[in-house]
Amino acid sequence: MTERSTVQTINIRPAVSVYATYRRLSYTPWYAIAEFVDNSTQNYYDHRPKLLPAYKSETSPGRLVVSVSYDAEKNSLEIRDNAHGMDIGELARAVVLDSPPPNASGRCEYGMGLKTAACWFGSSWTIKTKRLGTTRALVARVHVPDLVEKHLDEIEVTEEPAESSEHYTVITIEGLYKPIRGRTPGRIREQLGSMYREDIRSGEVEILWNGQQVEFEEPPILEEAAEGRAATRWRKDVSFEVPWEPLEKSLRVRGWIGIRNPGSQRDAGFALLRRGRVVIGGPGEGYKPSDVFGQGNTFRSQRIIGELHMDDWPVTQAKDAFDWSGGLEDEFIEELKHVCHDYMDKAEGYRQPGKPVTRTEM
DSSP states (O other), X not given: OOOOEEEEEEEOOSOTHHHHHGGGSOOOHHHHHHHHHHHHHHHHHHTHHHHHHHHHTSSSOXXXXXXXXXXXXXXXXXXXEOSOOOOHHHHHHHHSSSXXXXXOSSSOOSSXXXXXXHHHHEEEEEEEEEOTTOSEEEEEEEEHHHHHHTTOXXXXXXXXXOOTTOOEEEEEXXXXXXXXXXXXXXXXXXXXXXXXXXXXXXXXXXXXXXXXEXXXXXXXXXXXXXXXXXXEEOEEEXXXXXXXXXXXXXXXXXXXXXXBSSOOTTTOXXXXXXXXXXXXXXXXXXXXXXXXXXXXXXXXXXXXXEEEEOTTSOBOTTSSSBOOGGGHHHHHHHHHHHHHHHHHHXXXXXXXXXXXXXXXXX
């Protein structure tokens, strides 16, 4: 039997009833899961110099792996990683509301994501974490109904022995309010691949959904052959700034735009990224302002694609949208239209050789 002892308690004031309200947040399953993946990947990037030598000494897998598993019989969700793990201070920030990290320049800046997503998914959740180089694992459990009914304001943290070479965090959520079934599992895998495309491209991060590797398929770019000269590839880098009056500064946008071939209404549109993770975009959810893509099923709406990095732009607490207040989106679209102008014309006027003219390229 594993030897356990109480390390300390974590004070979770203010009012614990707030935890129960997160069940009503308007998350989608993939954005809620992204809160945990954000924590895992940020922990990796924060401690990368220590983790890389550790990975080299391990036979497998030799890189960060974030595994997300759903158990239909137990009605539970588990998120497991082999990042650096947490100490007691980091664990407290993971549990207590409104506890931002010391460095808020990464993917975890509000100090809310883990608990809001865990409370949205289910009634009980447990964090077990082991920091590289220590000899004890820390365990904290939150049962939301008990917090509310018993007016608890402290959570007990226990510890158990572990090998110093181990490093991980495991989050187990039980009593899920909504089973993950139907098309949702496939949708989660697909959306996670899109959201974490930059991490997947790097080769440093592997994400698993129910044991299957999450992947991202690069979009096909239109190439036009021309007699006597090199083919033209319709993809270009872009960079521009948008004035932001509240702070009297400009917000930078960098990335690329392109024309996909063949066209696809579902897969066209922009992906808007922030700090290496997609905030808006993905299969069936591309960002398509009408000033650029036109109204309805235009050729532009099927062909224009791109990735735009907006690292300093303000986002909502759930990181599933940008904060466009004060007319910021209008300014953004105006600049975007300017850099896209030639690609808008090309996308609308291009006709694929040997294919009849149609506006239903799907």
